[in-house]
Amino acid sequence: MATVLAIETSCDETAVAIVNNRKVLSNIVTSQIEIHRPYGGVVPEVASRQHLELINQGIGQSLATANLTWQEIDAVAATCTPGLVGALLVGVSAAKTLSIVHQKPFLGVHHLEGHIYASYLSAPELEPPFICLLVSGGHTSLIYVKDCGVYETLGQTRDDAVGEAFDKVARLLGLGYPGGPIIDKLASEGNSEAYWLPEGNISLPNGGYHPYDSSFSGLKTAVLRLVQKLQQENSKLPVEDLAASFQATVARSLTKRAIACALDYGIKTIVVGGGVAANSGLRKSLTAAGETANIAVLFPPLKFCTDNAAMIACAAAEHLERGHTSHLTLPAQSRLAI
Numbered sequence: 001m002a003t004v005l006a007i008e009t010s011c012d013e014t015a016v017a018i019v020n021n022r023k024v025l026s027n028i029v030t031s032q033i034e035i036h037r038p039y040g041g042v043v044p045e046v047a048s049r050q051h052l053e054l055i056n057q058g059i060g061q062s063l064a065t066a067n068l069t070w071q072e073i074d075a076v077a078a079t080c081t082p083g084l085v086g087a088l089l090v091g092v093s094a095a096k097t098l099s100i101v102h103q104k105p106f107l108g109v110h111h112l113e114g115h116i117y118a119s120y121l122s123a124p125e126l127e128p129p130f131i132c133l134l135v136s137g138g139h140t141s142l143i144y145v146k147d148c149g150v151y152e153t154l155g156q157t158r159d160d161a162v163g164e165a166f167d168k169v170a171r172l173l174g175l176g177y178p179g180g181p182i183i184d185k186l187a188s189e190g191n192s193e194a195y196w197l198p199e200g201n202i203s204l205p206n207g208g209y210h211p212y213d214s215s216f217s218g219l220k221t222a223v224l225r226l227v228q229k230l231q232q233e234n235s236k237l238p239v240e241d242l243a244a245s246f247q248a249t250v251a252r253s254l255t256k257r258a259i260a261c262a263l264d265y266g267i268k269t270i271v272v273g274g275g276v277a278a279n280s281g282l283r284k285s286l287t288a289a290g291e292t293a294n295i296a297v298l299f300p301p302l303k304f305c306t307d308n309a310a311m312i313a314c315a316a317a318e319h320l321e322r323g324h325t326s327h328l329t330l331p332a333q334s335r336l337a338i
């Protein structure tokens with residue numbers, strides 16, 4: 001049973017965690033959200049500098065919380081891709097340095113693989129195959145998890161990630177950042193059938209549409225046009241109804257695609273990950289559709305859905321068990337397919 005210390009700095013969370021296989025021993029996450037909030041989004045250079053400020057403290061805190069010394073750590077891991085390259089570099093460089101100093105193997109982990117492994121932290125008995133619906137500020141993917149390291153991306157967004165769409169729609173409705181939780185709250189007070197909005201289907205030459213891919217940029221533009229029309233009519237913006245209609249459209253679109261993947265591939269489990277897994281509309285819609293289709297739907301606790309290093313440590317531990325390690329020349333890369 002391997003004990004791994006992992007670092008996650010791909011975006012705006014400085015995270016360090018220690019996991020013993022699928023058991024979390026410490027999970028330190030320092031969010032930079034308040035620093036980026038005035039800008040309405042993450043400023044990459046500011047994020048890198050904050051990671052530098054916070055990383056050493058996170059490593060010390062993680063070891064102290066787990067009550068472990070370096071002798072008891074088997075390997076050091078870090079998210080190496082995808083993400084903001086300057087931000088990734090901080091975590092990767094720190095992990096490589098610790099690996100050299102303490103003479104432990106180093107493992108670079110793909111961020112999306114981490115999100116897949118997050119589901120094991122709250123359901124340690126879970127085993128592939130399953131479908132992972134990954135919905136965050138940076139990603140919208142349907143991944144067929146066949147085995148450790150064996151993944152097939154069945155569906156993805158062609159443009160904006162779903163969390164990005166929540167944030168952009170919140171901005172154009174004059175709400176704050178990040179938009180997801182605010183839209184979620186307002187949606188509970190609105191009528192989800194007040195406005196028809198496009199689900200973001202990707203048309204195919206045969207006249208049908210792609211069963212698993214989606215587009216959220218068109219949906220965002222449709223909300224923008226609707227807002228402009230309502231403003232021209234001088235009516236007070238019905239933000240609750242707009243939020244509810246937008247959220248219901250997103251939930252319907254994601255649910256349809258995730259269930260289609262599971263049914264088409266004969267898979268009985270769907271696991272959800274990423275910050276948008278917190279969305280109450282998606283939770284309700286996918287859970288109900290899963291019950292109808294006899295598919296188990298797992299929503300891990302939010303602390304494992306949003307960016308954290310425990311999921312990275314868990315993925316690294318599974319790879320280490322199989323004898324996999326990374327070379328110290330492994331670079332931090334802004335983009336790489338899983």
Ligand code: KG4
Nearest residue numbers: 136137138163178180181275276278279306
């Ligand atoms: O996974 P995450 O914490 O960070 C990455 O992007 O990797 O996801 C953040 C995204 C943001 O776009 C935020 O607006 C969205 O998750 N989000 C939500 C909710 N809570 C967070 N979206 C919809 N409903 C929510 N309740």
Ligand code: ZN
Nearest residue numbers: 111115136307
């Ligand atoms: Zn993420």
